[in-house]
Each structure stands twice: as structure tokens, then as C-alpha cells.
Amino acid sequence: DGGITQSPKYLFRKEGQNVTLSCEQNLNHDAMYWYRQDPGQGLRLIYYSQIVNDFQKGDIAEGYSVSREKKESFPLTVTSAQKNPTAFYLCASTPGGQNSPLHFGNGTRLTVT
Amino acid sequence: QQQVKQSPQSLIVQKGGISIINCAYENTAFDYFPWYQQFPGKGPALLIAIRPDVSEKKEGRFTISFNKSAKQFSLHIMDSQPGDSATYFCAARGGANSKLTFGKGITLSVRP
Numbered sequence: 001d002g003g004i005t006q007s008p009k010y011l012f013r014k015e016g017q018n019v020t021l022s023c024e025q026n027l028n029h030d031a032m033y034w035y036r037q038d039p040g041q042g043l044r045l046i047y048y049s050q051i052v053n054d055f056q057k058g059d060i061a062e063g064y065s066v067s068r069e070k071k072e073s074f075p076l077t078v079t080s081a082q083k084n085p086t087a088f089y090l091c092a093s094t095p096g097g098q099n100s101p102l103h104f105g106n107g108t109r110l111t112v113t
Numbered sequence: 114q115q116q117v118k119q120s121p122q123s124l125i126v127q128k129g130g131i132s133i134i135n136c137a138y139e140n141t142a143f144d145y146f147p148w149y150q151q152f153p154g155k156g157p158a159l160l161i162a163i164r165p166d167v168s169e170k171k172e173g174r175f176t177i178s179f180n181k182s183a184k185q186f187s188l189h190i191m192d193s194q195p196g197d198s199a200t201y202f203c204a205a206r207g208g209a210n211s212k213l214t215f216g217k218g219i220t221l222s223v224r225p
Contacts, residue, residue, distance in 0.1 A: 004156075033212075040122075042202065042217035043157070058212070090156050099145050099164070102213060104156030 002027045004105035006091050011110045013085075021076045021108045023091035029103070030096045032074035036060060037088040037107070046089075049074055050096070078110065085112045116140055117205050119216035126223050132190040134219055136203035139184065143214075144207035148177065148188045151200045151218070160201070161188070193223045 004025045013019045025032065034046040045058030049068040063082025068074055074093075078085045090107045094100040118137045126132045136146075147162035163170045163177040163186065170177045176189040190197055203216045 006156075040217060043215040045212060048212065092156070099162065101147060101159040101162065102149075102157075104158065106154070106156045 004091055004093055004103055006089075006105035006108050009106070009108060011108055013110070013112050015112055016080045017112075018077055018079050019085075019110065019112075021078065021089055021091075021110070023074045023076065023105060024072055025074075025091075025093045025103075025105075026072060027093055027095070027103060028071070029093035030071070031094045032068070033092040033094075033102065034058075034064070034066065034074070034076045035090040035092065037090055043090065046076065078112075085110060116214050117203060117216040119203055119219050121219060122217075123220045124222070126193045126221065128193065128195060128223055128225050130193050130223075132188075132193045132197065132221055132223070134188045134201050134203070134221070135185060136187065136216055137183075137185045138205050140205070140207070140214075141184070142207050143205040145205065146177070146179065146186050147204050147206075147213070148175075149202040149204065149215075151202065157200075157202055190221075193221075195223045195225050197221060198223050 007022045031050045033048040035043040044060050047066040049055035065077045088109050091105045092102040120135045148160045149157035150160045151157040161172050161175050165181050174191045179186045200218045202218045204213045206213045
């Protein structure tokens, strides 16, 4: 079955450590996105990539970095510069086009203590 | 400035009742309005979507009503079931900004 795989489902890190969240899709979608979800805050866009080797900052990119070396993969690194990293992180993809729906993975819950 | 606003913040409905969730937007360039449903521990999934050239779209028990002049759209869930208990997000996209802008989401609880 095609879909988006995010791993791990739960991740625990100590403050000051960088951590990388994995996102892999086998849908052959061109565009990929990272969102952060906090209670009462909805979904906020961190970074997005519309083609390989290119990506743009979203609304809350500070303290995060991404890469897009392969079409299928869009890993997100949460750096020590992110002041409040504990959150639920969602990866999504879309084939592109004006009304293409976003397909989401099942998220990674990151807890930093 | 929040471009897409949802109301109410939470909703409790009895089984068999109608659930109504409202969304208001500000950017008149928006031309695609989806609703996403999210169960705990899962990613959101597209439920239903509408473009502003129609005023209503129905898929099973789910209906979107769209009011372009008021810049509002709403999700109606008929014959609500406990399995509909989830978080619902409205969103909008269009114009120069092709990214989806999400509302903050509302939690729907359907009591048996």
C-alpha cells in the first residue's frame, strides 16, 4: 500500500541535543511538508519542498532544518536552537496541482526534557 | 493574523444529532476549502472539500456549505455517530500562496 511513513512514533531527547525525524513516502508525490501540531494551535507549517534539492521555510522554521536529497524522503532535524521542541510532528505530501489533497503520515511525538 | 478561524472550539453532540462546525476566512484569493478529520495518535485525513463555484457539496453524511459573500463555510455531519468523535480542521488555499492554511481545529465528541 502506498503511503507516508514517519518514524519513530515516539521520540525522547534531552535538551540541547539535535534530533532527526524521518519521513518517507512511496506515493511518487513531488511536494512534501512538515507541520507541527500543538494543542489549540492547529497545524503550523515548518518547511516544505516542491521538488528534489529545493525547499522553503514555512511559518515557524526557526530552530529546524530539512533536506530533500531524494523524492521519497524529507527528514526534519529539530536543533537545539528550537526553544520549545516538544510537540507532535506531521509529515505530508501531495502530487501537486491546485486542488491536490495533502496526505499525512501518522506523526512523531517528540518529547524533550 | 489568523486567516482561517474555526468555531466553536469544542462540540458535544448526542448520537443521531447534527454536528455543525463553522469556518471563516479573510483572504478573498482562497479558492479551495478542504476539511480534515484527525483521530487521536493519527495524521489528519481529507474528509471533504469544496471550491467556491458551488454553494454546497454532500458526501454521505457529510456536507459542506459555502457562503462566498460572507467568507464562511461550514461542515455538517448528519446522524452523528460516536465514531465521528475526532478533531476537525478546516483549511483554505489559493492565490499567490499555494500552501494550505489551517484553522486551529475543533474537538467533536459524539455521546452514545
